[in-house]
Amino acid sequence: xAQIQEFTKGIWKENPVLRLMLGLCPTLAVSxxxxxxxxxxxAFTVVLLGSNVVISLIRGFIPKQVRIPCFIVVIATFVTIVxxxxxxxxxxxxxxxxxxxxxxxxxxxVLGRAEAFASRNSLPASLLDALGxxxxxxxxxxxxxxxxxxxxxxxxxxxxxIIVPGPLFQPAAIMILPPGAFVTLGxxxxxxxxxxxxxx
Amino acid sequence: xxNTVRLAAVLLTIxxxxxxxxxxxxxxxxxxxxxxxxxxxSRLRGEALVGSGREVExxxxxxxxxxxxxxxxxxxxxxxxxxxxxxxxxxGGPIKVIVGVDPTGEKITxxxxxxxxxxPGLGANIVQVRTGEDEPWFLKQFGGLTVDxxxxxxxxxxxxxxxxxxxxxxxxxxxxxxFEEFVKARTAQQGAE
Numbered sequence: 001x002a003q004i005q006e007f008t009k010g011i012w013k014e015n016p017v018l019r020l021m022l023g024l025c026p027t028l029a030v031s032x033x034x035x036x037x038x039x040x041x042x043a044f045t046v047v048l049l050g051s052n053v054v055i056s057l058i059r060g061f062i063p064k065q066v067r068i069p070c071f072i073v074v075i076a077t078f079v080t081i082v083x084x085x086x087x088x089x090x091x092x093x094x095x096x097x098x099x100x101x102x103x104x105x106x107x108x109x110v111l112g113r114a115e116a117f118a119s120r121n122s123l124p125a126s127l128l129d130a131l132g133x134x135x136x137x138x139x140x141x142x143x144x145x146x147x148x149x150x151x152x153x154x155x156x157x158x159x160x161x162i163i164v165p166g167p168l169f170q171p172a173a174i175m176i177l178p179p180g181a182f183v184t185l186g187x188x189x190x191x192x193x194x195x196x197x198x199x200x
Numbered sequence: 201x202x203n204t205v206r207l208a209a210v211l212l213t214i215x216x217x218x219x220x221x222x223x224x225x226x227x228x229x230x231x232x233x234x235x236x237x238x239x240x241x242s243r244l245r246g247e248a249l250v251g252s253g254r255e256v257e258x259x260x261x262x263x264x265x266x267x268x269x270x271x272x273x274x275x276x277x278x279x280x281x282x283x284x285x286x287x288x289x290x291x292g293g294p295i296k297v298i299v300g301v302d303p304t305g306e307k308i309t310x311x312x313x314x315x316x317x318x319x320p321g322l323g324a325n326i327v328q329v330r331t332g333e334d335e336p337w338f339l340k341q342f343g344g345l346t347v348d349x350x351x352x353x354x355x356x357x358x359x360x361x362x363x364x365x366x367x368x369x370x371x372x373x374x375x376x377x378x379f380e381e382f383v384k385a386r387t388a389q390q391g392a393e
Contacts, residue, residue, distance in 0.1 A: 032320050032321075058214075061210060062210060063203075063206065063207050063210055065207055066207045066210060066211050069211055070210070070211060070214050073211070073214050073215055073218055074214065074218065076218075077218040077221060077222060080222055080225070081221070081222070081225045084225050084226060084229040084230075084233070085225070085229060087229065087233050087236070088228075088229035088232035088233045088236065089229075089232065091236045091240070152321060153321070173321045173322065173363075176320050176321035177319065177320070177321060177322075
């Protein structure tokens, strides 16, 4: 059961966004609404699962000197598959996420997991690692998006269902704009650190 | 030397396998993607003419001057013409505007935005739909206007979006300039016939 921590570490102890500070560009850019955050998180998780599994499987064949190009080709393939599928079957989501889906190729979390984990660990461990990192990324994005959507627009909706009706107050548009992302993310990191300190 | 060949061979193998996979996925999705794009374009053109929720049939694209126009019909009766105008003056990049004109060619029936990259929460409000309404409130203002009234207040009849004057002006100017061009080209064409 020691393997279970490969899953849980991505959610809290080594959360890619809030602990490892990776993948901040898409995090800041797409966390304007819960829908976008979950869509991005799902796309990211699928790519990470695919790349971690494949890279773990072929890790014995990849010569050390060309490992980075190999990883990038594998990652880019999964990103393109996700993008085409999304464009065909979830056009609305595809439109909302725009450039940030193709940019998963250069997302440092995916490459980071390939290099630091999948290329050195067994298939089950890599699978759990990808799942944990995916869930951790999605959660971090969703919390960030919830705060921004609530304060920035006054309401929160989840794929067409309004979960926080409103507006109960005057929304502050700055929360939807980039400064709101930086402020919220900074406060979230501070909170994580505070809790982490107390635990240790 | 042998090592170099091995490196290249491994990378080549991976590339070949992944390309094959991508070709397969592309084959599965390309038809659907094209269909989505065509349906979306047709839906927006229909909305620009008669509002949402009603089916409008469009004929082949036709050139009037520099504009690509589509004639819309409902149950065989003409309901107007739509054309696309592009504004280069958007705040975040070009704004592609779809404009509907009534059959007489005198009034705007409606306006829709096909593509834009305006700031969320500010300029992107050009497509904001208020709760309980079925079309963006900013674009709704264009319905029924003649060419001389398509301008921001006080010159014209359009209320700009608060804190997004650049986006509001870009859309308004694109509609007016496109409409002017359409009227001019149409008059010239009718004169020639």
